[in-house]
Amino acid sequence: MKRLLATVSLALGVLGMAATPAFAGVDDCPSGSVCRWQYGNYDGKQATSQIDNPDYGCWSVTCGNQSRWDDGSTGLNNAVSSVSNHGTRCNIKFADGTNYTGADVFFGRAGTNYQWRDPYLSNGGGYETTVGGALRVNSFDNLTTSHNFCP
Ligand SMILES: [Ca+2]
Numbered sequence: 085m086k087r088l089l090a091t092v093s094l095a096l097g098v099l100g101m102a103a104t105p106a107f108a109g110v111d112d113c114p115s116g117s118v119c120r121w122q123y124g125n126y127d128g129k130q131a132t133s134q135i136d137n138p139d140y141g142c143w144s145v146t147c148g149n150q151s152r153w154d155d156g157s158t159g160l161n162n163a164v165s166s167v168s169n170h171g172t173r174c175n176i177k178f179a180d181g182t183n184y185t186g187a188d189v190f191f192g193r194a195g196t197n198y199q200w201r202d203p204y205l206s207n208g209g210g211y212e213t214t215v216g217g218a219l220r221v222n223s224f225d226n227l228t229t230s231h232n233f234c235p
């Protein structure tokens with residue numbers, strides 16, 4: 085009987101591992117990082133960053149290797165559909181162009197009164213600021229090419 089129980093619990097353990105989602109969700113965004121996802125609702129591939137990134141289209145070592153999904157694949161540029169800022173220092177700006185230019189959206193950081201995450205950039209996103217940012221009501225889905233903290 086003891087052996088049977090051990091076998092059953094081992095089997096359940098394996099099933100439990102198999103049931104683990106292949107992709108990380110919003111709760112898996114580490115403190116101090118901004119996380120971006122391939123699809124809406126914090127789904128699909130995740131990309132985690134703790135520093136500014138001026139060009140999601142540049143993913144080589146010379147660019148700091150920052151423009152890859154966490155699984156190492158490329159294709160981050162113009163693919164982000166949901167975001168969450170778990171940065172501990174600052175707000176963040178996402179921009180359509182390289183070097184933080186072009187259309188943009190601003191987010192606060194976790195624990196502040198500002199909007200700090202958005203499951204659907206397709207509905208627009210961000211918050212209104214007094215330093216040049218504006219509430220964006222048009223889709224920002226699959227547009228982000230750069231981001232910087234403390235904009
Ligand atoms: Ca996408």
Ligand SMILES: [Ca+2]
Binds near residue numbers: 180181227228
């Ligand atoms: Ca873009």
